Amino acid sequence: METAISFVRHGEVFNPDNVFYGRLAGFGLSGKGKYQAVRAAEALNGSRLTAIFSSPLLRARQTAGELVKSNPHLKLRVSSLLAEVASPFDGRPAREVDNLNGDVYTGSGDRFEQPRDIVHRVRQFIRRSRRQYAGDHIAAVTHGDVIAFTVLWINRQPLIPAHKSRLAPFGVSDGYPALASVTTFTFRTELDDEIPAVAYLRPYTW
Secondary structure, eight states, rough: OOOEEEEEEOOOOOOOTOOOOOTTTOOOOOHHHHHHHHHHHHHHHTTTOSSEEOOOHHHHHHHHHHHHHHOOOOOOEEOOOOOOOOOOTSSSSSHHHHHTOOOTTTTTTTOOOOHHHHHHHHHHEEEHHHHHHOOOOEEEEOOOHHHHHHHHHHOOOOOOGGGGGOGGTTTEEEEEEOTOEEEEEEEOSSSSSOOEEEEEEOOOOO
């Protein structure tokens, strides 16, 4: 009996001021991001989804909305376990994070998340999903680092920020989950420590 969980990264965000938006409210999809979300939904057509979950953030809910359009018999479920990383960089210029190669963790302080905290909550989501939707295929719209550290954890790799963009050996051909990409974990047993098969797709070429 196979249980599949497809983690979908949200599409491109409308961000004219080029800030690090993190958990800030009100950052929705750009026109390109809506196109990407549609393509992600198309990629999952025929998968017979039995549930669609989303991070609480607008960009994720809008992306998930395209999946719901393709599966009108399903209702969107929002889970805080899929939320973006809590970091001290929200609202600051995106170039600051770029200059750190995306490392919003080192020295961030106790009020913010570390990779292990992200994995802790994603493990809760996976555990509940495998129990509630055993034998089914579900989709979960979330964020890049959430997917990246989940891939590292599943493959028993160190949860090091510098490693989150080195995922090609584990099936993520872009190295890091692209916008609106679909990373599917397929579990074939009920063992908690199973290493699932990983299938990755970026459903557009630009």
